Every structure is written in structure tokens, then in C-alpha cells.
Amino acid sequence: MTNESNRRDFLKTSGLLTGSALLGGLPFGAQAEMAGYGYHTSANDTIKVALIGCGGRGTGAAQQALSTKQNVKIVALADAFRDRVDDAYKALTERGAKAADGTPKVDIPEDRKFVGFDAYKQAIPLADVVILATPPGFRPSHFEEAVRQGKHVFMEKPVATDAPGIRRVLAAAEEAKRKKLNVVVGLQRRYQPSYREMIKRIHDGALGDIVGGQVYWISGGVWHKPRKPNQTEMEYQMRNWYYFNWLCGDHINEQHVHNIDVANWVKNSYPVSCQGTGGRQVRTSKEDGEIFDHHIVDFVYADGTTINSQCRHYEGTFSRVDEMFLGTKGKVEGMEKRTSALMGYNGQPIHTYDAKADGNPYQIEHDELFAAIAKGDYKFADAERVAKSTMTAIMGRMATYSGKVVKWDEALNSQIDLFPTTLAWDAMPKSLPDKDGFYPIAVPGKTIAV
Numbered sequence: 001m002t003n004e005s006n007r008r009d010f011l012k013t014s015g016l017l018t019g020s021a022l023l024g025g026l027p028f029g030a031q032a033e034m035a036g037y038g039y040h041t042s043a044n045d046t047i048k049v050a051l052i053g054c055g056g057r058g059t060g061a062a063q064q065a066l067s068t069k070q071n072v073k074i075v076a077l078a079d080a081f082r083d084r085v086d087d088a089y090k091a092l093t094e095r096g097a098k099a100a101d102g103t104p105k106v107d108i109p110e111d112r113k114f115v116g117f118d119a120y121k122q123a124i125p126l127a128d129v130v131i132l133a134t135p136p137g138f139r140p141s142h143f144e145e146a147v148r149q150g151k152h153v154f155m156e157k158p159v160a161t162d163a164p165g166i167r168r169v170l171a172a173a174e175e176a177k178r179k180k181l182n183v184v185v186g187l188q189r190r191y192q193p194s195y196r197e198m199i200k201r202i203h204d205g206a207l208g209d210i211v212g213g214q215v216y217w218i219s220g221g222v223w224h225k226p227r228k229p230n231q232t233e234m235e236y237q238m239r240n241w242y243y244f245n246w247l248c249g250d251h252i253n254e255q256h257v258h259n260i261d262v263a264n265w266v267k268n269s270y271p272v273s274c275q276g277t278g279g280r281q282v283r284t285s286k287e288d289g290e291i292f293d294h295h296i297v298d299f300v301y302a303d304g305t306t307i308n309s310q311c312r313h314y315e316g317t318f319s320r321v322d323e324m325f326l327g328t329k330g331k332v333e334g335m336e337k338r339t340s341a342l343m344g345y346n347g348q349p350i351h352t353y354d355a356k357a358d359g360n361p362y363q364i365e366h367d368e369l370f371a372a373i374a375k376g377d378y379k380f381a382d383a384e385r386v387a388k389s390t391m392t393a394i395m396g397r398m399a400t401y402s403g404k405v406v407k408w409d410e411a412l413n414s415q416i417d418l419f420p421t422t423l424a425w426d427a428m429p430k431s432l433p434d435k436d437g438f439y440p441i442a443v444p445g446k447t448i449a450v
């Protein structure tokens with residue numbers, strides 16, 4: 001079957017294209033366009049991509065999309081800030097990448113560069129695939145809109161910062177499945193050959209039952225962007241998004257979700273409850289916003305297994321970013337390393353993995369996504385499980401902020417909505433500094449976090 005006939009079949013079976021039979025006489029691209037569907041529509045097989053959130057990761061993801069074997073073009077950029085659009089445009093055009101027909105692969109005239117809180121709404125209609133790489137607080141609304149417009153999605157983790165956001169992502173994930181939209185989420189360990197192979201073997205029983213484990217993201221801290229004169233509070237928080245929970249969700253969510261997701265993957269389920277401790281030992285200045293610098297959480301699964309999670313940001317200390325799991329027959333750690341092993345308790349390896357020839361998982365995510373789209377295959381539905389792993393991280397934060405045992409259902413149904421009521425440069429976020437510039441910090445035992 002040719003790619004074209006695959007795509008035609010795909011269109012026929014797509015739930016969204018109820019009117020496709022009526023459009024049968026039109027060329028392929030026009031059919032899809034008139035049906036309001038953003039599938040890979042271009043007659044000449046170009047896959048058009050819009051980048052929403054033109055920072056470090058978004059620009060990297062756009063480069064990876066351009067580096068796939070498919071005929072990908074970046075056609076639109078959207079960011080809250082003009083300078084970020086300009087930086088991304090410069091980085092993406094620097095290499096002068098060209099399509100097979102000699103046209104530039106980065107084709108973004110001035111009228112396809114969009115700026116501001118609504119920029120995403122203008123960029124999404126122009127693309128077949130959207131890359132969502134803003135801070136995670138915006139992911140629910142951006143993902144909802146991309147799915148509403150029938151686009152395939154590559155989006156970064158985490159996918160929300162609070163439970164109302166998670167519920168929106170879960171609903172949009174259902175809609176994406178109904179519309180057969182491919183959705184890949186940047187938890188790249190899920191696309192990393194060593195993890196895939198080792199976790200398949202664990203699921204096949206190589207370590208026996210998994211009865212415990214430890215997941216870590218312990219490292220130094222991240223950047224600050226100094227407050228500027230005349231900057232509004234909204235702009236300050238947007239520039240320093242890492243330190244504000246409505247945007248970031250704290251580092252247990254923003255970074256540690258990678259390792260927490262590996263625990264959920266190994267356990268093939270989500271925790272039923274958790275309790276934890278956390279606070280600010282070194283993160284004490286007013287530039288540090290409202291996030292903690294350490295969280296230690298026990299996640300308990302339905303079979304009674306406890307996985308302990310540790311994340312912390314202390315400069316100049318021991319670092320560890322990986323996972324360790326204990327089974328009844330053996331253990332594993334360091335699955336991200338060049339060589340790793342499932343080890344028996346007798347000290348003999350049960351299986352050794354050499355990652356020497358493995359590709360870059362950030363590239364593999366895009367290679368697999370764009371190959372599926374080009375073939376007209378529906379293969380990826382990552383949003384639901386990443387929403388649940390993001391919810392796991394948020395539940396951990398709820399536990400460390402409150403000091404209470406938090407149960408999955410109460411966490412998922414939490415009505416605490418961190419998002420500002422109005423999104424505008426002169427509007428006020430919910431968390432504001434006191435007269436000395438310090439933001440409110442959660443106090444376990446007092447803070448209501450669920």
C-alpha cells in the first residue's frame with residue numbers, strides 16, 4: 001500500500017472526518033483542509049510544524065523535527081516574548097537547512113511570528129504538527145487547542161502544574177484518541193533503547209516481582225533572571241517561571257517527573273497514596289520564588305510496594321539522576337548509563353545492556369513521530385500516561401507542602417487551581433511577594449495543598 005493510500009484510509013476512518021465522503025472529489029490536501037483537519041495535508045508531502053514556546057527545549061525539539069527523514073518545515077513560531085521568537089528564529093535558520101527541492105526548511109516570514117499570551121492560537125492553524133514547549137502551566141490550554149484543531153502533537157513534560165490542569169489534559173487526551181491524533185510527550189526515557197529493553201525484560205519477569213525502589217533527581221539548581229525596573233509582576237514571574245508553581249509546579253514536577261514516570265512504567269501502574277517531607281535549606285533568597293529545594297516522598301502502589309523518590313537542588317553536592325528497583329530475584333540501576341545490568345542477588349548479571357550504538361532519545365522521539373505521521377499511522381497516545389505521571393509528581397508536592405498522607409483520588413480531584421484568573425501583562429498572578437519581596441512558602445502542617 002502506498003503512503004498516499006494509507007493516508008486516504010486513515011482519513012476515511014478518522015472519527016473527525018464525518019464529512020470526508022462528501023469531499024471525495026477534491027484533491028487530498030483540500031479534502032483534509034475543508035474538513036478542518038490538520039493532518040499531513042500538503043499535496044507535496046511537506047509536514048508543516050509550528051513551534052509554541054521558543055526557548056531552549058522548544059528550539060531543540062524543532063531542530064530534531066527538522067532532522068527526521070521526513071520533509072518537515074517549520075512554518076510558524078509563537079512565544080510570549082518577542083526576543084525569544086527572535087532567538088529561536090536565529091538558531092533555526094543559522095544552519096540554512098534545505099528541503100530536497102532546494103526550498104528552506106525553516107520558512108517563517110514575519111507574519112508567521114506570533115507574540116503574546118494568545119500567540120498559540122494564531123500559530124496552531126498553520127501547522128500539521130505542533131510542538132508545545134512553554135512552561136508546563138500553559139500545557140493544558142495549548143494541548144486542548146491543538147487537539148480541538150485536529151493537530152498531531154509533540155509536547156514537553158510535565159503536562160500541567162495542578163489537578164485542574166491534569167483533568168483538562170486527560171479530557172483532551174481522550175479527544176485526541178477519538179480523532180486518532182498522534183501525541184508524543186518528551187519523557188524521552190520512554191524512547192531510549194536501554195530503558196525500553198530493560199523494562200520489557202522486567203515486565204517479562206527477569207527480576208521477579210518489583211517490591212521496592214528509589215528514584216532520584218539530585219543535582220544543582222537552575223537559572224535566575226534578575227528583576228528589571230518597570231517589569232510587571234506577571235512579566236517577572238513569566239521570565240522566572242521555574243520558581244512559580246502556576247508555571248512550573250516545583251522541581252519535583254518539572255524535572256523529577258522523568259524518574260517518577262520510570263517508577264510508574266516499571267510498576268505498570270500509578271501510586272494510590274504518598275507522604276513526604278521537603279523544604280528550603282539553601283533556596284532562601286527572594287529570587288527563589290515559592291518552590292522548595294528538596295522533596296523526599298514515599299509513593300505507595302496498590303500492591304503495597306513503596307518507591308521512594310528524592311529530588312533536591314543543592315549546588316556543590318553529590319549528584320544522582322537515575323532509578324533503582326528491587327525485585328524478588330534481583331535489582332537494576334543506572335539504565336541511562338552506557339552499560340547497565342539486571343543483577344541477580346548472587347552478584348551475577350541476569351542481563352547486560354550495552355548502549356554504545358543507541359541513538360539520542362530526543363531524536364528518536366521525533367523520528368518515530370514523524371515517520372508515523374508520514375505513513376498515515378496512528379501510533380502514539382502518550383498524553384494520558386504522562387498526565388498521570390505528572391499527577392504523581394503533583395501529588396508528591398501536595399504531600400511535601402502539606403505534610404499529610406495524600407491519596408490519589410483526592411489529589412486528582414483537588415480544586416486548587418494555581419492559574420491566574422486573568423492572563424495579561426498587567427494582571428496579577430495569585431502568589432505575590434510581601435513588602436520585602438519574599439513570596440509565601442508552603443509550611444507543612446499549616447499549608448492546605450490538596
Ligand SMILES: NC(=O)c1ccc[n+]([C@@H]2O[C@H](COP(=O)([O-])OP(=O)(O)OC[C@H]3O[C@@H](n4cnc5c(N)ncnc54)[C@H](O)[C@@H]3O)[C@@H](O)[C@H]2O)c1
Nearest residue numbers: 053054055056057058079080084133134135136156157186
Ligand atoms: N525532556 C527534557 O529533557 C526537557 C529538557 C528541558 C526542558 N524541558 C521542558 O520543556 C519546557 C520548556 O523548557 P525550556 O527549558 O525550554 O524553558 P525556556 O524558558 O527556555 O522556554 C520556554 C519558552 O516558552 C515561552 N512561553 C512562556 N509562556 C508562553 C505562552 N503562554 N505562550 C507562548 N510561549 C510562552 C517563554 O517565553 C520561553 O521562551 C518545560 O516544560 C520543561 O520542563 C524538557
